[in-house]
Amino acid sequence: MMKASLEWIFLIFAILLPVINGLSIKSIDGGSDCASCTIIVGLVEKLSIVYNESIRLIFLGPIIIDGFMKEDSPDIICHALKFCTDDPGQAKCRLYLSKSPILFTQHVLNLHQQHSQPSYDLSTSKIFDFDQDRFGSEPTFRGSSWRRKDCNDFSSAIHPGARIVQGDAIIDHNCNGIYGINSATGRSWEEEFCNETQRMGSTRLFDLDHCNHRDYQNIAVTGADSKSILDIAKTLRRNLINDVPLLVIYSLVGNDVCNGHPNTLDDMATVEEMYSNILNGLAYLDTILPKGSHVLTTGLANGNVLYQLLDDLIHTFGRIGIQFTYKKIYTYLSCLQISPCNGWLTSNDTLRAIMTRERLKSMLCEMRLDYRSWKNYL
Numbered sequence: 554m555m556k557a558s559l560e561w562i563f564l565i566f567a568i569l570l571p572v573i574n575g576l577s578i579k580s581i582d583g584g585s586d587c588a589s590c591t592i593i594v595g596l597v598e599k600l601s602i603v604y605n606e607s608i609r610l611i612f613l614g615p616i617i618i619d620g621f622m623k624e625d626s627p628d629i630i631c632h633a634l635k636f637c638t639d640d641p642g643q644a645k646c647r648l649y650l651s652k653s654p655i656l657f658t659q660h661v662l663n664l665h666q667q668h669s670q671p672s673y674d675l676s677t678s679k680i681f682d683f684d685q686d687r688f689g690s691e692p693t694f695r696g697s698s699w700r701r702k703d704c705n706d707f708s709s710a711i712h713p714g715a716r717i718v719q720g721d722a723i724i725d726h727n728c729n730g731i732y733g734i735n736s737a738t739g740r741s742w743e744e745e746f747c748n749e750t751q752r753m754g755s756t757r758l759f760d761l762d763h764c765n766h767r768d769y770q771n772i773a774v775t776g777a778d779s780k781s782i783l784d785i786a787k788t789l790r791r792n793l794i795n796d797v798p799l800l801v802i803y804s805l806v807g808n809d810v811c812n813g814h815p816n817t818l819d820d821m822a823t824v825e826e827m828y829s830n831i832l833n834g835l836a837y838l839d840t841i842l843p844k845g846s847h848v849l850t851t852g853l854a855n856g857n858v859l860y861q862l863l864d865d866l867i868h869t870f871g872r873i874g875i876q877f878t879y880k881k882i883y884t885y886l887s888c889l890q891i892s893p894c895n896g897w898l899t900s901n902d903t904l905r906a907i908m909t910r911e912r913l914k915s916m917l918c919e920m921r922l923d924y925r926s927w928k929n930y931l
């Protein structure tokens with residue numbers, strides 16, 4: 554149980570941290586740190602209801618435990634931990650039902666005065682990577698749950714996707730688990746099993762594609778838009794000479810239209826900006842992808858369906874204890890000005906319709922992309 558909860562926590566961090574990295578928006582009231590704290594504290598509280606266990610006593614700080622004992626809401630606890638603030642002149646953002654404003658402040662102060670707490674920084678997301686080849690052996694944060702596990706974190710020549718060296722007769726350079734020599738034929742297993750298959754990074758499953766096992770990198774970032782695509786592409790690890798080709802799925806899901814700004818329509822990327830940003834991304838990929846790679850680009854998705862399908866459903870985080878709907882969590886994120894999409898994840902039908910129209914324009918822009926011949930990929 555203990556282990557399971559910890560993994561959950563890391564999972565939530567993994568989901569929320571990219572939001573911080575991807576958005577350059579100025580948030581209020583603590584923004585992403587506040588939302589991460591409130592959701593995690595709420596979740597731990599729910600888990601302890603489900604399992605009726607004191608999981609909390611072992612790894613939570615004293616403020617959180619004390620807050621639980623006093624039945625303070627996660628909002629109060631996260632204000633006491635200083636992840637959340639009430640910025641002057643801004644709306645006060647709460648996910649859970651609040652006690653009266655005066656009681657709220659009182660509870661925060663009480664909790665805070667009883668415990669002096671070192672400050673945390675939720676925004677440092679590291680992968681543990683000793684040889685600096687961008688592949689690590691720990692699953693957490695942006696580790697091996699995102700790009701596959703490094704089978705030797707002390708040599709940058711060994712990582713998923715590396716070209717084999719001397720048939721990988723002795724060392725497994727590409728981390729697919731295949732190395733050594735077949736004594737019956739005198740040839741290396743890697744050559745016998747994998748010469749005939751195409752060596753290319755992919756997302757196919759282990760059972761289907763053992764030769765490319767582990768050659769997979771997920772560098773997706775929630776909240777990214779075409780402006781940040783170059784920085785994101787630079788986190789891709791591929792060496793022109795020493796690595797095998799890669800299939801890249803280049804997909805902007807909607808944030809050039811979507812943004813967290815209250816005046817969302819004024820802050821959309823223009824069609825021209827988007828066009829040139831996408832081209833920059835493609836040109837950069839051409840400088841790092843080994844010959845024979847493929848890049849698949851997709852059109853922007855229509856985010857309007859999300860709201861229509863989800864608004865009244867109970868959000869996963871709000872299923873136990875005090876329930877809350879998707880609408881509630883979208884409104885909360887909008888309040889903190891960290892909504893991934895103020896224009897689509899809103900109860901304002903008019904605004905959602907305008908966004909959908911704008912999205913069409915951006916999609917037409919993508920269709921203008923001339924599929925010029927890039928040096929290294931199709």
Ligand SMILES: *[C@@H]1O[C@H](CO)[C@@H](O)[C@H](O)[C@H]1NC(C)=O
Pocket residue numbers: 605
């Ligand atoms: C939860 O645990 C407490 C203390 O161990 C126990 O008294 C209580 O009956 C348990 N509740 C449920 C619903 O199992």
Ligand SMILES: *[C@@H]1O[C@H](CO)[C@@H](O)[C@H](O)[C@H]1NC(C)=O
Pocket residue numbers: 740744745748
């Ligand atoms: C596999 O390919 C390498 C290089 O292309 C070649 O030298 C080797 O003989 C091949 N092995 C087999 C078993 O086909």
Ligand SMILES: *[C@@H]1O[C@H](CO)[C@@H](O)[C@H](O)[C@H]1NC(C)=O
Pocket residue numbers: 901902903904907
């Ligand atoms: C809905 O959005 C439109 C377009 O931004 C705006 O003019 C209108 O005031 C909004 N309606 C409400 C109720 O906020």
